[in-house]
Amino acid sequence: MIVSSLRAFVSTSTDFVGAAHFSAKCDLRLLVAAALTLLMFPLIASADRLVLLSPHWEGIRYEFERAFKAHYQNETGRSVAFDWMDVGGTSETLRYIESEFKNKPKGIGIDIFFGGGYDPYLALKKSQLIEPYKLPASMLDNIPAQLGGVPLYDPDYTWYGATLAGFGIVYNKAVLALTKLPVIQSWEDLASPQVFGWVGSSDPRKSGSVHMVYEIILQAYGWEKGWKIITTLGANVRSFTNSASQIPKDVAIGEIAYGLSIDFYAWAQVKEAGADKIGFVMPENLTIITPDAIALLKGAPNAELAKKFIRFVMSEPGQKLWLLNAKTADGPQKFQLNRFSVLPSLYTLPPQTLAVKLNPFAWQSNFRFDPKLSAERWSIVNDLIGALVIDQKQHLTKAWQDALAKGDGKEQEWRRLTTVPLSEDEALAFAKTKWKNAEFRNQKINEWTHFARSKYLSGVQPPIIRSEWYSLIAFALLSLGLVAYGRKRRI
Template sequence: MKPILLSSIICICLCFSRPSGSLAQDRLVIISPHWEGIRYEFGRGFKAFYQAESGREVKVEWMDVGGTSDVLRFIKSEFSNKPDGIDIDLMFGGGSDPYLELSRTNLLAPYQLPDSLLSAIPQKAGGFPLYDADYHWYGATMAGFGIIFNKRVMERMRLPNPKTWEDLTDPALFSWVGSADPRKSGSAHMPFEIILQAYGWERGWQIITALGANARSFANTGSQVPKDVTTGEIAYGMAIDFYAWAQINEVGPEMIGYTMPDNLTILNPDAIGMLKGAPNSEIARSFLRFVFSEAGQRLWMQKPGTPGGPERFQLSRFTVLPDLYRRIDPAYTSVTFNPFTWTSTFVYDA
């Protein structure tokens, strides 16, 4: 055999060979509106989980096409051109409404979690289902909507403790209330929808009008309002829970409080689901098992560096495993509210 031909064959064999003892690498593609912290912690955690479960390595690829509405629009557009599958395995995050729509249009693939995991998840929280009856989607965590308040400002200015949305209409609170612009922020839009449904159309608009009159300003993003409360620019703000917990973690519960009005708000599952035609369906199922394992659920609540907690980012979200609220050391988490002890007769019409 000629030396040049022999060298070529050897090079080709080396390119396609795998060193003995190395692990095969699999692939998972996730489209998500989640922020960097969630992507990093769940990507890192899943790699360890998958290696222990399968003995293989996995590469997690995150697709970022924008916010929740952008993700939903992208998925529907892709399926209109490729109805059998769009080369994406999972959608992760974005509330529950997108998953209801994807399920209605048969763009999600069902997967029933093992009984050992499914039995630990309540069917409902706050009157809202935590997973689809046909297993097309599951609530990986939950989001609540309430009022963040600055205790020191309230004490200094002799302002009342808020318990309901209607409390924010008190004329004594003029210029001390904050909200994001509901036209620009989904987390700001939801409380206004809740007020209209909880109080009724006529009374709801009266409350929104009076609340708006008390507002110092309307921020462009939902995350800005809790920051304004923390700095004392305002005393009260309408906020989604994890923005509030982030501020409580930063400055302490002795300064910042958060309440979810009884019977006047909702817990909304922040879901995950496998897309139809997922190219890596077995790995996607493994990711779902990880998300609902104790190892995955601890990432939502615990502080970075605590045993079983995240490595770099504090996520400050609810777990969907009720037992963890009892078993996680309070020193390991900034989430002080247990949604499973919270009751509400209010049923939100999505």
């Protein structure tokens, strides 16, 4: 049947060569070429497809795609095609998922959300936008339920910590030696006048890892002192970048001396430049190690394949990709990932094979982080930092410089500059009730922007102009205008 179909195909193809008859030799060649083309179609069609939404960088994508393709081929005899989607940082990815599900509540054509910390997964679970999938018991038995009070996977199995992430300060030892800048041991040290202009940070609205640093500061020091540190730290920042990975690179080239960083970005620069030049500190009892998760999205079009991928990521072969040096047996082949594994057993491997020397399961901290609080106020904390610090950076920096020049009066000036327009309870109440209302959110951001601009440009503590007052002012101005217009008409 195939041969007769091919002959029929060839017989209709004479117009393309401008001849009435084919020679037997030409006929045979066309038959073979057409047969090979047709035979390839089933092979192409047999490639299964996996759609992943991920803020992970190229190296992670490459290594997990490469390894899973080989694993899947050996297990099933089939091939798999990866479709990676990247819509920005963690906050942007979360907004994208929520927005897409509003339009398509049954599913958005994406199988897996991979990376971005774990706070977004708590929000997605609450919205029922990720689906439970329980790993086999033999795998779960090897993964601790918690680390330092932070869960490593959801008790309801909607998400799993695929790897772990620590947060700290990357610094350039050579720059410190040349400039006599201090060695930093805490987040508060980055708010010191001594380091003005030498600090680097990315915009937490675009980086989930840097957002976590600011949330850690708020929880470690408390709301009021936390905002004092965030504000003065922000004044010390040379500029806010859009990419968290850029900060350690800027530190490595000496553009800045210190940078807020997630561990693996810092360790990549330590490996490249050398531990004698670049250092990384995780402030004692002032930071955490948290899961960086993976989950099956609601309505995943390739759910069974997605579950296989999740199993692979959480398995020993998948976990070795995070932890081992590049080009070692069972390790990554092209990119060194410099990430923690969630399997304690892997830290017993020969030390020379490990890209990460710190064992997170032996690491100790007295600080207890509240992941529920962090997830609930994620968006409003970002908006506060944006309105009070980043979007008014120029005015903040000038006000900070002026305060430093005041000598004896600077303490009072610092207190004025670092006040915030709402309490922690008020912020949490807004986050829980009204923050998804775009009109209300924009009104508040406008209020905070006015508040910040006023206090940085004036020596007098500004009042907070409530959004409803704007309507009254506008009404009064309109009334005055109408009265003036009526008088003019009468004249």
